Amino acid sequence: MARWEPNARTRIEEAALSLFAERGYDATSVAEIADRAGLTKSAFFRYFSDKREVLLGGEDLLVELFSNAIRDALPTATAIDCLTAAISSAASVMTPERRKLVRQRQAVIAANSELQERALLKRSRLSSAIANALLERGTGTATALLAAEMGVLAFSFSVARWADTDNSEEFITLVSSTLGALQDGAAALAPSREPRG
Protein backbone atom coordinates (compact mmCIF):
# COMPACT_ATOMS: atom_id res chain seq x y z
CA MET A 1 0.00 0.00 0.00
CA ALA A 2 1.11 3.55 -0.70
CA ARG A 3 2.38 5.54 2.25
CA TRP A 4 0.31 8.51 3.28
CA GLU A 5 1.86 11.56 1.63
CA PRO A 6 0.20 14.69 2.98
CA ASN A 7 -0.38 17.29 0.23
CA ALA A 8 1.84 15.27 -2.08
CA ARG A 9 0.22 16.65 -5.24
CA THR A 10 0.71 20.27 -4.19
CA ARG A 11 4.23 19.57 -2.94
CA ILE A 12 5.12 18.07 -6.33
CA GLU A 13 3.66 21.07 -8.14
CA GLU A 14 5.54 23.54 -5.97
CA ALA A 15 8.81 21.62 -6.30
CA ALA A 16 8.43 21.29 -10.07
CA LEU A 17 7.58 24.94 -10.63
CA SER A 18 10.45 26.23 -8.54
CA LEU A 19 12.88 23.90 -10.33
CA PHE A 20 11.51 24.88 -13.77
CA ALA A 21 12.03 28.54 -12.81
CA GLU A 22 15.58 27.92 -11.54
CA ARG A 23 16.94 25.52 -14.19
CA GLY A 24 14.46 25.63 -17.02
CA TYR A 25 11.82 23.05 -17.90
CA ASP A 26 13.99 20.88 -20.16
CA ALA A 27 16.87 20.63 -17.68
CA THR A 28 14.68 19.42 -14.80
CA SER A 29 14.17 15.68 -14.21
CA VAL A 30 11.35 13.83 -12.44
CA ALA A 31 13.92 12.49 -9.93
CA GLU A 32 14.92 16.05 -9.02
CA ILE A 33 11.30 17.11 -8.64
CA ALA A 34 10.53 14.15 -6.37
CA ASP A 35 13.67 14.82 -4.35
CA ARG A 36 12.83 18.49 -3.82
CA ALA A 37 9.29 17.51 -2.82
CA GLY A 38 10.69 15.05 -0.27
CA LEU A 39 9.12 12.09 -2.06
CA THR A 40 10.32 9.05 -3.96
CA LYS A 41 10.18 8.86 -7.75
CA SER A 42 7.51 6.18 -7.51
CA ALA A 43 5.43 8.49 -5.30
CA PHE A 44 5.69 11.12 -8.08
CA PHE A 45 4.30 8.63 -10.60
CA ARG A 46 1.29 7.93 -8.39
CA TYR A 47 0.19 11.51 -9.08
CA PHE A 48 1.57 12.45 -12.52
CA SER A 49 2.58 10.45 -15.59
CA ASP A 50 5.49 12.80 -16.39
CA LYS A 51 6.75 16.32 -15.69
CA ARG A 52 4.60 17.80 -18.48
CA GLU A 53 1.48 16.59 -16.71
CA VAL A 54 2.46 18.62 -13.64
CA LEU A 55 1.91 21.67 -15.83
CA LEU A 56 -0.93 20.58 -18.08
CA GLY A 57 -2.71 17.72 -16.32
CA GLY A 58 -5.26 20.09 -14.78
CA GLU A 59 -6.91 20.60 -18.16
CA ASP A 60 -8.50 17.16 -18.05
CA LEU A 61 -10.19 18.10 -14.80
CA LEU A 62 -11.44 21.31 -16.43
CA VAL A 63 -12.97 19.39 -19.34
CA GLU A 64 -14.88 17.31 -16.81
CA LEU A 65 -15.95 20.28 -14.66
CA PHE A 66 -17.11 22.32 -17.67
CA SER A 67 -18.97 19.43 -19.33
CA ASN A 68 -20.74 18.49 -16.11
CA ALA A 69 -21.75 22.09 -15.35
CA ILE A 70 -23.30 22.50 -18.80
CA ARG A 71 -24.99 19.11 -18.63
CA ASP A 72 -26.43 19.94 -15.18
CA ALA A 73 -27.71 23.42 -16.11
CA LEU A 74 -31.48 23.92 -16.07
CA PRO A 75 -33.28 23.15 -19.35
CA THR A 76 -34.23 26.85 -19.55
CA ALA A 77 -30.61 28.02 -19.20
CA THR A 78 -29.29 30.06 -22.15
CA ALA A 79 -25.89 29.37 -23.74
CA ILE A 80 -24.47 32.25 -21.69
CA ASP A 81 -25.95 30.84 -18.47
CA CYS A 82 -24.23 27.55 -19.35
CA LEU A 83 -20.88 29.26 -19.96
CA THR A 84 -21.17 31.14 -16.68
CA ALA A 85 -21.92 27.92 -14.82
CA ALA A 86 -19.08 26.08 -16.59
CA ILE A 87 -16.36 28.65 -15.96
CA SER A 88 -17.56 29.38 -12.44
CA SER A 89 -17.24 25.69 -11.63
CA ALA A 90 -13.48 26.17 -11.97
CA ALA A 91 -13.57 28.54 -8.98
CA SER A 92 -13.19 25.47 -6.76
CA VAL A 93 -9.60 25.04 -7.99
CA MET A 94 -8.79 28.78 -8.07
CA THR A 95 -8.06 29.05 -4.37
CA PRO A 96 -5.82 31.79 -2.90
CA GLU A 97 -3.09 29.21 -2.16
CA ARG A 98 -2.92 28.29 -5.85
CA ARG A 99 -2.53 31.80 -7.27
CA LYS A 100 1.26 31.76 -7.18
CA LEU A 101 1.41 28.25 -8.69
CA VAL A 102 -0.83 29.29 -11.58
CA ARG A 103 1.30 32.38 -12.21
CA GLN A 104 4.53 30.32 -12.25
CA ARG A 105 2.90 27.72 -14.46
CA GLN A 106 1.93 30.31 -17.05
CA ALA A 107 5.48 31.71 -17.12
CA VAL A 108 6.98 28.25 -17.72
CA ILE A 109 4.55 27.48 -20.55
CA ALA A 110 5.12 30.89 -22.17
CA ALA A 111 8.86 30.21 -22.30
CA ASN A 112 8.67 26.80 -24.02
CA SER A 113 7.27 26.29 -27.51
CA GLU A 114 6.60 22.55 -27.07
CA LEU A 115 4.52 23.31 -23.98
CA GLN A 116 2.70 26.07 -25.83
CA GLU A 117 1.73 23.63 -28.58
CA ARG A 118 0.54 21.14 -26.00
CA ALA A 119 -1.41 23.89 -24.20
CA LEU A 120 -3.10 24.77 -27.50
CA LEU A 121 -4.16 21.15 -27.87
CA LYS A 122 -5.65 21.19 -24.38
CA ARG A 123 -7.35 24.50 -25.16
CA SER A 124 -8.84 22.98 -28.29
CA ARG A 125 -10.11 19.97 -26.30
CA LEU A 126 -11.70 22.30 -23.76
CA SER A 127 -13.40 24.21 -26.56
CA SER A 128 -14.69 20.97 -28.13
CA ALA A 129 -15.99 19.79 -24.76
CA ILE A 130 -17.97 23.02 -24.29
CA ALA A 131 -19.33 22.90 -27.85
CA ASN A 132 -20.34 19.24 -27.51
CA ALA A 133 -22.06 19.79 -24.16
CA LEU A 134 -24.02 22.70 -25.67
CA LEU A 135 -24.91 20.73 -28.82
CA GLU A 136 -26.25 17.92 -26.62
CA ARG A 137 -28.60 20.45 -25.01
CA GLY A 138 -29.93 21.39 -28.45
CA THR A 139 -27.99 24.65 -28.91
CA GLY A 140 -27.59 25.49 -32.63
CA THR A 141 -24.24 24.62 -34.21
CA ALA A 142 -22.99 28.15 -34.93
CA THR A 143 -24.00 29.37 -31.47
CA ALA A 144 -22.42 26.35 -29.77
CA LEU A 145 -19.11 26.73 -31.64
CA LEU A 146 -18.89 30.47 -31.05
CA ALA A 147 -19.96 30.09 -27.40
CA ALA A 148 -17.22 27.49 -26.92
CA GLU A 149 -14.55 29.91 -28.20
CA MET A 150 -16.05 32.64 -26.06
CA GLY A 151 -15.94 30.35 -23.02
CA VAL A 152 -12.29 29.48 -23.57
CA LEU A 153 -11.41 33.17 -24.08
CA ALA A 154 -13.31 34.15 -20.93
CA PHE A 155 -11.69 31.38 -18.92
CA SER A 156 -8.10 32.08 -20.08
CA PHE A 157 -8.52 35.80 -19.57
CA SER A 158 -10.04 35.38 -16.11
CA VAL A 159 -7.30 33.00 -15.00
CA ALA A 160 -4.54 35.30 -16.28
CA ARG A 161 -6.12 38.30 -14.59
CA TRP A 162 -6.75 36.37 -11.37
CA ALA A 163 -3.15 35.10 -11.18
CA ASP A 164 -1.77 38.61 -11.79
CA THR A 165 0.07 40.05 -8.78
CA ASP A 166 -1.85 43.33 -9.09
CA ASN A 167 -5.23 41.66 -8.91
CA SER A 168 -7.31 41.59 -5.74
CA GLU A 169 -10.63 40.45 -7.24
CA GLU A 170 -12.15 37.01 -6.75
CA PHE A 171 -12.03 34.60 -9.68
CA ILE A 172 -15.80 34.53 -9.92
CA THR A 173 -16.02 38.33 -10.19
CA LEU A 174 -13.48 38.30 -13.00
CA VAL A 175 -15.41 35.59 -14.87
CA SER A 176 -18.53 37.68 -14.72
CA SER A 177 -16.89 40.89 -15.97
CA THR A 178 -14.92 39.08 -18.70
CA LEU A 179 -17.99 37.27 -19.96
CA GLY A 180 -19.89 40.57 -19.89
CA ALA A 181 -17.24 42.24 -22.05
CA LEU A 182 -17.32 39.33 -24.51
CA GLN A 183 -21.10 39.54 -24.65
CA ASP A 184 -20.77 43.19 -25.68
CA GLY A 185 -18.27 41.98 -28.28
CA ALA A 186 -20.87 39.48 -29.53
CA ALA A 187 -23.41 42.31 -29.82
CA ALA A 188 -20.95 44.22 -32.02
CA LEU A 189 -20.65 41.15 -34.27
CA ALA A 190 -24.37 40.32 -34.44
CA PRO A 191 -26.37 41.28 -37.53
CA SER A 192 -27.19 44.98 -37.57
CA ARG A 193 -30.54 45.77 -35.94
CA GLU A 194 -31.40 48.41 -38.51
CA PRO A 195 -32.73 47.06 -41.79
CA ARG A 196 -30.17 47.67 -44.53
CA GLY A 197 -30.78 50.04 -47.41
Next chain:
Amino acid sequence: MARWEPNARTRIEEAALSLFAERGYDATSVAEIADRAGLTKSAFFRYFSDKREVLLGGEDLLVELFSNAIRDALPTATAIDCLTAAISSAASVMTPERRKLVRQRQAVIAANSELQERALLKRSRLSSAIANALLERGTGTATALLAAEMGVLAFSFSVARWADTDNSEEFITLVSSTLGALQDGAAALAPSREPRG
Protein backbone atom coordinates in the same frame (compact mmCIF):
# COMPACT_ATOMS: atom_id res chain seq x y z
CA MET B 1 20.44 29.44 -61.94
CA ALA B 2 17.51 27.20 -61.16
CA ARG B 3 15.99 25.36 -64.09
CA TRP B 4 12.50 26.34 -65.08
CA GLU B 5 10.18 23.89 -63.39
CA PRO B 6 6.65 24.45 -64.69
CA ASN B 7 4.04 24.17 -61.91
CA ALA B 8 6.70 22.70 -59.63
CA ARG B 9 4.90 23.77 -56.46
CA THR B 10 1.63 22.11 -57.50
CA ARG B 11 3.44 19.01 -58.77
CA ILE B 12 5.18 18.65 -55.41
CA GLU B 13 1.89 19.05 -53.56
CA GLU B 14 0.16 16.47 -55.75
CA ALA B 15 3.04 14.01 -55.44
CA ALA B 16 3.28 14.46 -51.67
CA LEU B 17 -0.45 14.07 -51.08
CA SER B 18 -0.75 10.95 -53.19
CA LEU B 19 2.27 9.40 -51.43
CA PHE B 20 0.93 10.34 -47.99
CA ALA B 21 -2.36 8.67 -48.91
CA GLU B 22 -0.62 5.53 -50.21
CA ARG B 23 2.12 5.02 -47.61
CA GLY B 24 1.22 7.31 -44.75
CA TYR B 25 2.81 10.62 -43.88
CA ASP B 26 5.59 9.27 -41.65
CA ALA B 27 6.75 6.65 -44.15
CA THR B 28 7.15 9.13 -47.02
CA SER B 29 10.50 10.86 -47.62
CA VAL B 30 11.31 14.12 -49.37
CA ALA B 31 13.37 12.15 -51.91
CA GLU B 32 10.34 10.04 -52.81
CA ILE B 33 8.14 13.12 -53.15
CA ALA B 34 10.66 14.85 -55.43
CA ASP B 35 11.03 11.66 -57.49
CA ARG B 36 7.28 11.25 -57.96
CA ALA B 37 7.05 14.92 -58.96
CA GLY B 38 9.81 14.42 -61.53
CA LEU B 39 12.09 16.86 -59.73
CA THR B 40 15.39 16.71 -57.87
CA LYS B 41 15.55 16.89 -54.08
CA SER B 42 17.19 20.29 -54.32
CA ALA B 43 14.33 21.50 -56.50
CA PHE B 44 11.95 20.38 -53.72
CA PHE B 45 13.87 22.50 -51.21
CA ARG B 46 13.51 25.58 -53.40
CA TYR B 47 9.77 25.44 -52.66
CA PHE B 48 9.40 23.82 -49.23
CA SER B 49 11.65 23.51 -46.17
CA ASP B 50 10.39 19.97 -45.37
CA LYS B 51 7.48 17.64 -46.07
CA ARG B 52 5.41 19.16 -43.27
CA GLU B 53 5.50 22.52 -45.00
CA VAL B 54 3.87 20.97 -48.07
CA LEU B 55 0.82 20.45 -45.86
CA LEU B 56 0.95 23.48 -43.59
CA GLY B 57 3.05 26.11 -45.34
CA GLY B 58 -0.01 27.75 -46.85
CA GLU B 59 -1.00 29.12 -43.46
CA ASP B 60 1.74 31.75 -43.57
CA LEU B 61 0.28 33.07 -46.80
CA LEU B 62 -3.15 33.20 -45.15
CA VAL B 63 -1.81 35.24 -42.23
CA GLU B 64 -0.49 37.73 -44.76
CA LEU B 65 -3.66 37.80 -46.87
CA PHE B 66 -5.93 38.21 -43.84
CA SER B 67 -3.79 40.90 -42.19
CA ASN B 68 -3.52 42.92 -45.40
CA ALA B 69 -7.24 42.70 -46.14
CA ILE B 70 -8.10 44.00 -42.66
CA ARG B 71 -5.47 46.72 -42.84
CA ASP B 72 -6.74 47.83 -46.27
CA ALA B 73 -10.43 47.90 -45.31
CA LEU B 74 -12.13 51.31 -45.30
CA PRO B 75 -11.97 53.22 -42.01
CA THR B 76 -15.77 52.92 -41.79
CA ALA B 77 -15.71 49.11 -42.17
CA THR B 78 -17.17 47.18 -39.22
CA ALA B 79 -15.40 44.19 -37.66
CA ILE B 80 -17.69 41.92 -39.71
CA ASP B 81 -16.85 43.81 -42.92
CA CYS B 82 -13.17 43.24 -42.09
CA LEU B 83 -13.71 39.51 -41.49
CA THR B 84 -15.60 39.20 -44.75
CA ALA B 85 -12.81 40.96 -46.63
CA ALA B 86 -10.14 38.86 -44.90
CA ILE B 87 -11.70 35.45 -45.52
CA SER B 88 -12.81 36.37 -49.04
CA SER B 89 -9.22 37.28 -49.87
CA ALA B 90 -8.45 33.56 -49.58
CA ALA B 91 -10.74 32.89 -52.54
CA SER B 92 -7.74 33.55 -54.79
CA VAL B 93 -6.18 30.29 -53.57
CA MET B 94 -9.44 28.30 -53.48
CA THR B 95 -9.49 27.54 -57.18
CA PRO B 96 -11.36 24.55 -58.64
CA GLU B 97 -8.05 22.80 -59.42
CA ARG B 98 -7.10 22.91 -55.75
CA ARG B 99 -10.26 21.40 -54.32
CA LYS B 100 -9.01 17.83 -54.45
CA LEU B 101 -5.63 18.81 -52.96
CA VAL B 102 -7.31 20.59 -50.04
CA ARG B 103 -9.51 17.55 -49.41
CA GLN B 104 -6.52 15.17 -49.42
CA ARG B 105 -4.56 17.54 -47.20
CA GLN B 106 -7.31 17.61 -44.59
CA ALA B 107 -7.48 13.80 -44.55
CA VAL B 108 -3.70 13.49 -43.98
CA ILE B 109 -3.76 16.03 -41.13
CA ALA B 110 -6.77 14.38 -39.50
CA ALA B 111 -4.90 11.04 -39.42
CA ASN B 112 -1.74 12.34 -37.70
CA SER B 113 -1.68 13.79 -34.20
CA GLU B 114 1.62 15.64 -34.66
CA LEU B 115 0.21 17.40 -37.73
CA GLN B 116 -2.97 18.21 -35.85
CA GLU B 117 -0.98 19.91 -33.10
CA ARG B 118 0.98 21.87 -35.68
CA ALA B 119 -2.27 22.82 -37.45
CA LEU B 120 -3.62 24.12 -34.13
CA LEU B 121 -0.53 26.28 -33.77
CA LYS B 122 -1.08 27.70 -37.25
CA ARG B 123 -4.76 28.23 -36.43
CA SER B 124 -3.77 30.11 -33.30
CA ARG B 125 -1.37 32.31 -35.30
CA LEU B 126 -4.11 33.07 -37.80
CA SER B 127 -6.45 34.05 -34.99
CA SER B 128 -3.78 36.31 -33.42
CA ALA B 129 -3.12 37.93 -36.79
CA ILE B 130 -6.81 38.76 -37.22
CA ALA B 131 -7.12 40.06 -33.65
CA ASN B 132 -3.99 42.21 -34.01
CA ALA B 133 -5.09 43.69 -37.33
CA LEU B 134 -8.47 44.58 -35.79
CA LEU B 135 -6.87 46.05 -32.64
CA GLU B 136 -4.67 48.22 -34.85
CA ARG B 137 -7.83 49.66 -36.41
CA GLY B 138 -9.12 50.57 -32.96
CA THR B 139 -11.58 47.68 -32.50
CA GLY B 140 -12.21 47.00 -28.79
CA THR B 141 -10.28 44.10 -27.24
CA ALA B 142 -13.21 41.78 -26.51
CA THR B 143 -14.72 42.36 -29.95
CA ALA B 144 -11.36 41.85 -31.69
CA LEU B 145 -10.63 38.59 -29.84
CA LEU B 146 -14.10 37.18 -30.41
CA ALA B 147 -14.12 38.33 -34.05
CA ALA B 148 -10.78 36.58 -34.57
CA GLU B 149 -12.18 33.27 -33.31
CA MET B 150 -15.27 33.81 -35.41
CA GLY B 151 -13.09 34.46 -38.45
CA VAL B 152 -11.09 31.29 -37.95
CA LEU B 153 -14.28 29.26 -37.43
CA ALA B 154 -15.85 30.76 -40.57
CA PHE B 155 -12.73 30.13 -42.60
CA SER B 156 -12.22 26.51 -41.45
CA PHE B 157 -15.86 25.70 -41.92
CA SER B 158 -16.00 27.30 -45.39
CA VAL B 159 -12.86 25.47 -46.52
CA ALA B 160 -14.13 22.11 -45.26
CA ARG B 161 -17.51 22.63 -46.91
CA TRP B 162 -15.92 23.86 -50.14
CA ALA B 163 -13.57 20.87 -50.36
CA ASP B 164 -16.42 18.44 -49.74
CA THR B 165 -17.21 16.23 -52.74
CA ASP B 166 -20.93 16.98 -52.39
CA ASN B 167 -20.44 20.72 -52.58
CA SER B 168 -21.09 22.72 -55.71
CA GLU B 169 -21.06 26.22 -54.21
CA GLU B 170 -18.32 28.79 -54.71
CA PHE B 171 -15.97 29.44 -51.80
CA ILE B 172 -17.13 33.04 -51.53
CA THR B 173 -20.79 32.01 -51.23
CA LEU B 174 -19.91 29.59 -48.45
CA VAL B 175 -17.96 32.29 -46.59
CA SER B 176 -20.95 34.58 -46.69
CA SER B 177 -23.43 31.96 -45.44
CA THR B 178 -21.06 30.68 -42.73
CA LEU B 179 -20.33 34.17 -41.45
CA GLY B 180 -24.06 34.90 -41.51
CA ALA B 181 -24.77 31.83 -39.36
CA LEU B 182 -22.03 32.83 -36.91
CA GLN B 183 -23.45 36.36 -36.73
CA ASP B 184 -26.78 34.85 -35.69
CA GLY B 185 -24.81 32.85 -33.12
CA ALA B 186 -23.28 36.12 -31.87
CA ALA B 187 -26.77 37.61 -31.54
CA ALA B 188 -27.76 34.65 -29.35
CA LEU B 189 -24.75 35.35 -27.10
CA ALA B 190 -25.18 39.13 -26.93
CA PRO B 191 -26.73 40.69 -23.82
CA SER B 192 -30.48 40.27 -23.78
CA ARG B 193 -32.35 43.21 -25.36
CA GLU B 194 -35.12 43.11 -22.79
CA PRO B 195 -34.29 44.81 -19.50
CA ARG B 196 -33.99 42.15 -16.80
CA GLY B 197 -36.46 41.90 -13.89
